[in-house]
Amino acid sequence: MTDPSATTDRTPPSDEQLEEEGDIAADFIEGLLDIADIGGDLALDTRSGRAYVAVEEDGDGSLSVLSNPDTVQALQELTRIAVQAKTGRFSRLILDVGGSRDARHVQLEKLVDAAIARLDDGASQASLPSMSSYERKLVHDIVADRGLVSESYGEGSDRHTVVRRG
Structure with missing residues (x-):
């Protein structure tokens, strides 16, 4: 009730x-x-x-x-x-x-590393796919640990994270 x-x-x-x-x-x-x-x-x-x-x-x-x-x-x-x-x-x-959350964390780390590689190749920013708020929070933490910055853009199911250098 x-x-x-x-x-x-x-x-x-x-x-x-x-x-x-x-x-x-x-x-x-x-x-x-x-x-x-x-x-x-x-x-x-x-x-x-x-x-x-x-x-x-x-x-x-x-x-x-x-x-x-x-x-x-x-x-x-x-x-x-x-x-x-x-x-x-x-x-x-x-x-x-x-253990799916640990497995997903590893996948998110790989996505962030691929985004960083795009930055290293000259991109000014790198967008990641849309994901849940919890996953975006994990991505923000991973990005910060790697010394970069990230922001979320979009609405609802289209909300995604963009990674860039500080």
């Missing part, structure tokens, strides 16, 4: 609210895994003001069908909607399936 006192603004959630989001998300993911007859162990955490739910392999190998980054992104959005339906609050929950 939706909490009538819940706000729809983007006020940072409290630790209790993040734990509630994680519990609701875990129940939702467990239900999906049961329906699909896919094994997995759940781990809940809070990181950087977000609920973080990891679905880890339980040894039967069936989780690999869900660990594709596009599939994880879709499951994350469904899970966020389920959490929002229960709490009445916007959720910035992060879902990791079978």
Whole structure:
């Protein structure tokens, strides 16, 4: 049931609210895994003001069908909607399936390195493909670690990051 006192603004959630989001998300993911007859162990955490739910392999190998980054992104959005339906609050929950977030981080590092190579070849800036706000944040961190600057441009699903020298 939706909490009538819940706000729809983007006020940072409290630790209790993040734990509630994680519990609701875990129940939702467990239900999906049961329906699909896919094994997995759940781990809940809070990181950087977000609920973080990891679905880890339980040894039967069936989780690999869900660990594709596009599939994880879709499951994350469904899970966020389920959490929002229960709490009445916007959720910035992060879902990791079978280490997919670490794998995606490596892919993002390669994208940034390719952008830097374009800069080294004389480009004044290098655009990266559109990606989620979470992935753009990771890209900004990677770019900063490499001593360059980045900014996000565009709206909605077209929002992307541009890398340039400072």
